[in-house]
Amino acid sequence: MSPSSTPTTLHAVTNDFVVKFANVNGSGSASANSMFAKAIFRMGIPVSPRNIFPSNIQGAPTWYEVRISDDGYLGRRGGQVELMVSVNPQSMAQDVEDVCPGGYFFYDNTYPLDFKLIRDDIHYIGLPLTQITNSNFDNPRLQQLFKNIIYVGSLAYLIGIEFSALEGIVSDTFAKKPKLIAPNVSALQLGFDEAKKAFSEPLPLQLKRSNKNDRKVLLEGNAACGLGAVFGGATVCAWYPITPSTSVAEGFEKYAKQLRVNADTGENNFAVIQAEDELSAIGMVIGANWNGARSFTATSGPGVSLMQEFLGLAYFAEVPAVLIDVQRTGPSTGMPTRTQQSDILISAYASHGDSKQILLFPATPKECFELTADAFDIADRLQTPVIMLTDLDLGMNEHICDELEWDDSRSYDRGKVLNAQDLEKIERFGRYLDVDGDGIPYRTVAGTHAEKGAFFTRGTSRDEYAVYTEKGEAYQRNMERLEVKWATAPKYLPKAIETRRDEANSLGVIHFGTSLEATHETLDVLSKEGRPANDLRILAFPFGDDVKAFIDKHAQVVIVEQNRDAQLKSLIVNELQIDPNRLHSVLHYNGDPISARQIRIGLEPILNISAGQHAQTAYEAS
Amino acid sequence: MSPSSTPTTLHAVTNDFVVKFANVNGSGSASANSMFAKAIFRMGIPVSPRNIFPSNIQGAPTWYEVRISDDGYLGRRGGQVELMVSVNPQSMAQDVEDVCPGGYFFYDNTYPLDFKLIRDDIHYIGLPLTQITNSNFDNPRLQQLFKNIIYVGSLAYLIGIEFSALEGIVSDTFAKKPKLIAPNVSALQLGFDEAKKAFSEPLPLQLKRSNKNDRKVLLEGNAACGLGAVFGGATVCAWYPITPSTSVAEGFEKYAKQLRVNADTGENNFAVIQAEDELSAIGMVIGANWNGARSFTATSGPGVSLMQEFLGLAYFAEVPAVLIDVQRTGPSTGMPTRTQQSDILISAYASHGDSKQILLFPATPKECFELTADAFDIADRLQTPVIMLTDLDLGMNEHICDELEWDDSRSYDRGKVLNAQDLEKIERFGRYLDVDGDGIPYRTVAGTHAEKGAFFTRGTSRDEYAVYTEKGEAYQRNMERLEVKWATAPKYLPKAIETRRDEANSLGVIHFGTSLEATHETLDVLSKEGRPANDLRILAFPFGDDVKAFIDKHAQVVIVEQNRDAQLKSLIVNELQIDPNRLHSVLHYNGDPISARQIRIGLEPILNISAGQHAQTAYEAS
Amino acid sequence: MSFFKPNFRHPESPKNTLGLTTRAYEGGISTLCAGCGHDSISAAIMQAVWGLNIEPHRIAKMSGIGCSSKSPNYFLNKAHGFNSVHGRMPSVTTGANVANRELLYIGVSGDGDTASIGMGQFAHVIRRNLNMMYLVENNGCYGLTKGQDSATADAGSKNKKGRINPFESIDLVALALDLGATFVARSFSGDKEQLIPLMQAAMTHKGFALIDIVSPCVTFNNHAGSTKSYDYTRDHVQAGSVVDFVPVAQEITLDQIQGSTQNVELHNGDSVRLSKLSKDYDPTDRGHAIRTLLEHKAQDKLMTGLIYIEPESDNFHDTLNIPKTPLNSLKEDVLCPGKSALTSINEGLR
Amino acid sequence: MSFFKPNFRHPESPKNTLGLTTRAYEGGISTLCAGCGHDSISAAIMQAVWGLNIEPHRIAKMSGIGCSSKSPNYFLNKAHGFNSVHGRMPSVTTGANVANRELLYIGVSGDGDTASIGMGQFAHVIRRNLNMMYLVENNGCYGLTKGQDSATADAGSKNKKGRINPFESIDLVALALDLGATFVARSFSGDKEQLIPLMQAAMTHKGFALIDIVSPCVTFNNHAGSTKSYDYTRDHVQAGSVVDFVPVAQEITLDQIQGSTQNVELHNGDSVRLSKLSKDYDPTDRGHAIRTLLEHKAQDKLMTGLIYIEPESDNFHDTLNIPKTPLNSLKEDVLCPGKSALTSINEGLR
Ligand SMILES: Cc1ncc(C[n+]2csc(CCOP(=O)(O)OP(=O)(O)O)c2C)c(N)n1
Numbered sequence A, B: 001m002s003p004s005s006t007p008t009t010l011h012a013v014t015n016d017f018v019v020k021f022a023n024v025n026g027s028g029s030a031s032a033n034s035m036f037a038k039a040i041f042r043m044g045i046p047v048s049p050r051n052i053f054p055s056n057i058q059g060a061p062t063w064y065e066v067r068i069s070d071d072g073y074l075g076r077r078g079g080q081v082e083l084m085v086s087v088n089p090q091s092m093a094q095d096v097e098d099v100c101p102g103g104y105f106f107y108d109n110t111y112p113l114d115f116k117l118i119r120d121d122i123h124y125i126g127l128p129l130t131q132i133t134n135s136n137f138d139n140p141r142l143q144q145l146f147k148n149i150i151y152v153g154s155l156a157y158l159i160g161i162e163f164s165a166l167e168g169i170v171s172d173t174f175a176k177k178p179k180l181i182a183p184n185v186s187a188l189q190l191g192f193d194e195a196k197k198a199f200s201e202p203l204p205l206q207l208k209r210s211n212k213n214d215r216k217v218l219l220e221g222n223a224a225c226g227l228g229a230v231f232g233g234a235t236v237c238a239w240y241p242i243t244p245s246t247s248v249a250e251g252f253e254k255y256a257k258q259l260r261v262n263a264d265t266g267e268n269n270f271a272v273i274q275a276e277d278e279l280s281a282i283g284m285v286i287g288a289n290w291n292g293a294r295s296f297t298a299t300s301g302p303g304v305s306l307m308q309e310f311l312g313l314a315y316f317a318e319v320p321a322v323l324i325d326v327q328r329t330g331p332s333t334g335m336p337t338r339t340q341q342s343d344i345l346i347s348a349y350a351s352h353g354d355s356k357q358i359l360l361f362p363a364t365p366k367e368c369f370e371l372t373a374d375a376f377d378i379a380d381r382l383q384t385p386v387i388m389l390t391d392l393d394l395g396m397n398e399h400i401c402d403e404l405e406w407d408d409s410r411s412y413d414r415g416k417v418l419n420a421q422d423l424e425k426i427e428r429f430g431r432y433l434d435v436d437g438d439g440i441p442y443r444t445v446a447g448t449h450a451e452k453g454a455f456f457t458r459g460t461s462r463d464e465y466a467v468y469t470e471k472g473e474a475y476q477r478n479m480e481r482l483e484v485k486w487a488t489a490p491k492y493l494p495k496a497i498e499t500r501r502d503e504a505n506s507l508g509v510i511h512f513g514t515s516l517e518a519t520h521e522t523l524d525v526l527s528k529e530g531r532p533a534n535d536l537r538i539l540a541f542p543f544g545d546d547v548k549a550f551i552d553k554h555a556q557v558v559i560v561e562q563n564r565d566a567q568l569k570s571l572i573v574n575e576l577q578i579d580p581n582r583l584h585s586v587l588h589y590n591g592d593p594i595s596a597r598q599i600r601i602g603l604e605p606i607l608n609i610s611a612g613q614h615a616q617t618a619y620e621a622s
Numbered sequence C, D: 001m002s003f004f005k006p007n008f009r010h011p012e013s014p015k016n017t018l019g020l021t022t023r024a025y026e027g028g029i030s031t032l033c034a035g036c037g038h039d040s041i042s043a044a045i046m047q048a049v050w051g052l053n054i055e056p057h058r059i060a061k062m063s064g065i066g067c068s069s070k071s072p073n074y075f076l077n078k079a080h081g082f083n084s085v086h087g088r089m090p091s092v093t094t095g096a097n098v099a100n101r102e103l104l105y106i107g108v109s110g111d112g113d114t115a116s117i118g119m120g121q122f123a124h125v126i127r128r129n130l131n132m133m134y135l136v137e138n139n140g141c142y143g144l145t146k147g148q149d150s151a152t153a154d155a156g157s158k159n160k161k162g163r164i165n166p167f168e169s170i171d172l173v174a175l176a177l178d179l180g181a182t183f184v185a186r187s188f189s190g191d192k193e194q195l196i197p198l199m200q201a202a203m204t205h206k207g208f209a210l211i212d213i214v215s216p217c218v219t220f221n222n223h224a225g226s227t228k229s230y231d232y233t234r235d236h237v238q239a240g241s242v243v244d245f246v247p248v249a250q251e252i253t254l255d256q257i258q259g260s261t262q263n264v265e266l267h268n269g270d271s272v273r274l275s276k277l278s279k280d281y282d283p284t285d286r287g288h289a290i291r292t293l294l295e296h297k298a299q300d301k302l303m304t305g306l307i308y309i310e311p312e313s314d315n316f317h318d319t320l321n322i323p324k325t326p327l328n329s330l331k332e333d334v335l336c337p338g339k340s341a342l343t344s345i346n347e348g349l350r
């Protein structure tokens, strides 16, 4: 099979390897590749596919990296891959390098391979994909499309994807256009047969049906956010297109159309507004929430920068708002199609002046769904913006997670909103009075009562009755009440999660968001090395007491972050008054999703030093 | 003199008391009041006048508080005042309360005093100002204007302002309209004579010529910034009106018209552009600096919020820029006419993504002048934005400071800009190459060379040669080089200043900006109390080693800040890895300038606790 | 502070069909300068709403930042108001309006708030045909920041520093026509007789209704040659660079017959030539409106009145196809699809 | 990636008066989709600049964010360029331009970049009459974020999801005329014959010159009924919700005679009716231009050509009264008043 000397053969492995596809952007490979991953999911095998795509529409290299792990490790593994499916001549040189010794380089051998690309420690397996496609289809567009389906068919033979799983996906996909089913299945079969013809035996990398995916689903974080907003009762979504957040609004619209159209009248019990920019989008969200409708926007870094002034208004005027920031690599335009967790500081301290914002950190699509729904309760309860920090990795890749759940007995927490009867009972309504001592005042919505409850909302200082004043005392009282409210906040926020807890462990790892999978995998590795560690996953800011308690309990504490500046650490240090020297950082910020290998490398110096010493570790991208 | 029972008489004091004027906004009192303060300045007596004005154009209460202190304490004294000059019936009730026991309430007794306003522990001294004015001027506008001049004349008699000092100011003011001199002097004389007629003797609060103001000047921080920009070589000022920063651009324009118009051609060797908003203003500044002209903008909090995205671009694309933020009370619209130091976090970490910005903290008009001029050198040298954080107190009030200086042998540091000859010598120009190991690359300006040095500036990832790439390694290398540059920065920034240093002192006070005067006064107080302390005044961020050294040297460290959230402390803790429990805070944030009394109160719990324990102290406005 | 109170406090003031006197439509005491055009507009709003027999609390008062944007605090105390951020009133109003289509939205903005920082949102709220009345209290300057030229300042006019404005002014009426606004009018703050019915028409219009209202700033237009008697004061003020002297001025009012052109002298000695549209003018033809506007401009006349109306157009609520019931009143039963829906969604995700 | 290279690589390519072939005006390899209208515009720019005998490094290429805004990287490699932030190219260009008036500024923007997020800056750069050529590569959609409608999308047109756009499109030409632009033109990316001389005229104009260029997005306009042969693929793509399938398309070019009206079929099966202005059209009368535009619009025709020009107007440099010498080349001797000036300033502050 290999064009040069014989490399070593990989040990046969089942359900534990990485396949990477090298494609051309815009060539339609996405659906074929996703069919590949989904088939593995349906075989009950844990699988985590990730797109590595360019900020470009057509013609640039794009990759799809699929990790298969019977152990259920869903983080990026990193390092070289066992099988490279090369369908892009442009990136071939780099792709050859990415194969591990003994691994396989599957390519289109319609044209000869450049001899410069030949390594003698890997296997080259060629199939004349172009030739096969061209001799089976005339239309050039169909050729382009079906070439992708064909290589999936070939892989079915080579690594043992159940053909029926693929067929099932085809029929589901084209359920509404059944005439398309047959040609797709034939294309798969064609690939399968041609591979079988060319290669006497399958690869030592094999898939075998498992049962790990019961009660699991496979979906993208952004779609889950959109669905969460539907369940959470959002009626107004105002947004401006920006990668990687666009599919949040699209997801909301898709699900709302499905679930929220009045069957009798055909009217929409929701509104989606494509704004003219992010300033306008957040303005609309604030206007709608001010008027008592649950409303949200989704954006990415540049949008968050533009929304600063409005976020300050909402903080100070105490208007609920939900903002989903699907983080990408910053700063400035950064790398729009790469992931990062680097909008933490600008979100937490959004706006000029003294201001602080609620943050949520989901780690899985399920949490995207749940925390989005929760965000509306939290925003209404606390009368302040809630910023959910997700990221491109979570938002734009399909992830396996537990199936989504909803408790029908749950009801929306609309917070302290007074209706007409409530107002009747009140002598004088004080919009900014701290009646309950929790820092949260009562609010009213326009049109509630003919005589009572109206007030003038503004971003400038006013007294407890919303009467304009420039008195320093009134201003200070208000700012202090906002601090009381801040102290109340954790009560309404999700608690941090300790997944591993052993009093004997002196090392504690703090993480949040999409570092979850890689961190858990690392903890397994550490366990095996005889250096077990505990972990705490933070889900919200401001932090609850649990975070401080966790830090206090461990001699060494490491925070895993996907940014350069250790931004979450800054929040912990500032808000919990923790000595920064107590906290080590593992920082990853090259735009790729973090992997267990990288965390392990990052931990190295920390594992070797005595407790209490500070280390901040960044390392090269792998 | 007093309409009720006789209150105690104040001890006679010379050159050490506070006079406060209560006026109606828009009534023209500002120039009369400023004449009052300037006359005292010319008498060689340290004086610090402060406007407390509303966000309003006409009709609302406004105050002018003038502290006279032979000891040279120029901070706000706070507390009640010895002499209230009441010319506003609207605020009279509050103004009566503001007089210290035994103090004087000077008012217009044309109309009878409301008996509810009568306290028996203060002196009421009435003069029929309205009647006097009306019987001397017919035109109602002139009546309004001259009433102000008249009470200044009366005060000249009552507290002993040298009449010649007032006359001198009148002739200087109306030098270009000499016909106005005589009527103004007559009005002063009228006030003087009427007071003399009404009160047999002057007050026990007296002014006496001193010599403390040699080589001093009296000016507003904003004007000084404008002048500094002229001296610093700024050619393009782009701005959008916002209180309290408007007079920076106005100051620049005024001085540029005076000093930068080509005498032969009448052409302006500068450009002032009133932009359509702050986004546009900072965009223009970045465009001009990108093209090699020194350019700046001035704004306040809301503008800084709007400029976030562009600041991230400038950080990442490494374009110099100078931004003067005259801070006002935030967040949101806040109190536009009150002071605060609360834009520190949003400035230091401006923009989404990992980014950090250079900050400068002037404390006096002289430093406004010098640091503005320096800012252009720093921005050019480090190829990054420089944000100067001044505030309303400094910017919009006249302050006494040392006269301005300029060293003619100094020359602009334009940083690493390559010209055509330089480019000739280079094989391949690499815009983002770290040639010198200091993290600062070389740049070129458009049009420099026909063949070499052109590159495409962008906010997205690129390699060392400015070639677009989405490679994680290239991105990470660049972000790491920016960190090297950050580490280089302090070399080019002003050092922190230790004004008092005694190895024996265990208490160290850190402050910045306009807390200077009040802090120094507090240190004097502490000295007298037998608890001497050292101080360190921070002038720039990122901090130099000196800040850490100062903290290490002191058992107890206190940071004085005019914000709620201890924002500078956050920077110190984060950037220097200091245990936050080592740092105490005195926080003041009600919109008034901080006073020594307030700092002393804030220090109380710290002075009473043992070192190492944490205390954060905010207190009521006084 | 102009202790501005409309003079309809008479005990026998007339009542509207709701049985309310104009008193029920009042606001707080104005803190604007005495004689400010904006106060006249507030008075007109109260009269207009009263005359339409709308309960005050059925109104939402929206604004940006500026003297003009403060003014919603000075009318309709019983209505909620939102004094938001500079230039962004349109987006806040859009959100509020989509949330509750049952209220009547009055947006108050200034020329700085609209034509400078707010230009983008102004254009796009028009494009959406949001059902609201949008008032620009147009004084050609930034009142609240002390008189800088705005983008609607006339080219060639002197600003308070005596500098000639070199830029063409932006005509918001022309722009709105261009951008497809479905109700476009212009008026003058002192012309109640024209203004009140225009406002009533605007509030009745189902869609976006702009009234660009010339509203003189008495304070920052006091620079040029006005009446002789002011001269000395002005000299004084200029020479002494008194920044805070605001002579008390009279509101400029006017009362003219339809179809005529009238010269209105402003406080700064400048004047505007206002020209009321004649009775036979057809406001339903956009092309005609644009052409007429061009002709007036060529003659240096400011055309006032209802310039264009498109009575039957889809407004944003129609476009969005939202129900008559306001979105903000939909309850959980309608909003939340519940567990069973989720079960089938889960199925689709395997 | 369209390996887009203009076809003037011939060894005997003609030279301009500087002795340069068009080769000296080339840029990097385009990464836009094959057939994208924006690439044709880049080619036209190279030809236009070459034809004007301008050294490439005397140009500054300015842009915002979008496919269109990427394109300055694909022409004039020897010129500096600045790919700034979304919608804010005008301000960056204003600053750059004031700093160095000697360069020729080519601003490239998209319809999203200009008519949505950039609307405010667009209006104000026009008002300042900044001396630059401003190109809008107008495809009625957001290319780079995958095909959402932009504010210039025609009302009634279908977007890629098959939804009808309910909003009136913003006509940037009409807007520019309204806002006082001194050079206003429209053209089509595929019409080099018209485009190149228009660009040359725009670059020669001393003041703001807008060319609104219809530039089809081949990728996100592939939704409606096009030629039969595409049907199956489209069905396939829609049913499978393949988000990344971009059929390779041909650039749309056109070559027509003056004065005619021509139907141009776009990739989505829609068409535009382009109408070239006739030779006797007088472009120096703004009122006439606006009226003619209205007439064309009424007939559903897109008027192309030089629509308006005001040859003698003060541009921003004149307004600012800055010297002929670029500000960025003034040295310390001119800029810094020095110690002696400060001494007298100190005197005035006592
Ligand atoms: C983001 C921001 N920039 C600047 C300001 C300062 N500012 C307050 S009002 C105003 C201009 C108001 O002018 P206009 O809208 O014409 O209202 P007017 O006062 O003339 O009625 C400005 C620039 C602000 N509040 N916010």
Ligand SMILES: Cc1ncc(C[n+]2csc(CCOP(=O)(O)OP(=O)(O)O)c2C)c(N)n1
Pocket: A240, A241, A242, A243, A278, A302, A303, A306, A333, D065, D066, D067, D068, D069, D086, D109, D110, D111, D112, D113, D114, D137, D139, D141, D142, D143, D144, D145, D150
């Ligand atoms: C502040 C900000 N918001 C959103 C985006 C995402 N974005 C990138 S390009 C683009 C639209 C581009 O459309 P257009 O200007 O028409 O250019 P085209 O791609 O169609 O040529 C958007 C919304 C961004 N980069 N920055």
Ligand code: SF4
Pocket: B057, B058, C031, C032, C033, C035, C036, C037, C038, C067, C068, C139, C143, C144, C216, C217, C218, C219, C220
């Ligand atoms: S400054 Fe002008 S606009 Fe503002 S309140 Fe006074 S008169 Fe009115």
Ligand code: SF4
Pocket: A057, A058, D031, D032, D033, D035, D036, D037, D038, D067, D068, D139, D143, D144, D216, D217, D218, D219, D220
């Ligand atoms: S997506 Fe459209 S606009 Fe962008 S490069 Fe492709 S064809 Fe051109």
Ligand SMILES: [Mg+2]
Pocket: C066, C110, C111, C112, C137, C138, C139, C140, C141, C142, C143, C150
């Ligand atoms: Mg105005």
Ligand SMILES: [Mg+2]
Pocket: D066, D110, D111, D112, D137, D138, D139, D140, D141, D142, D143, D150
């Ligand atoms: Mg576009």
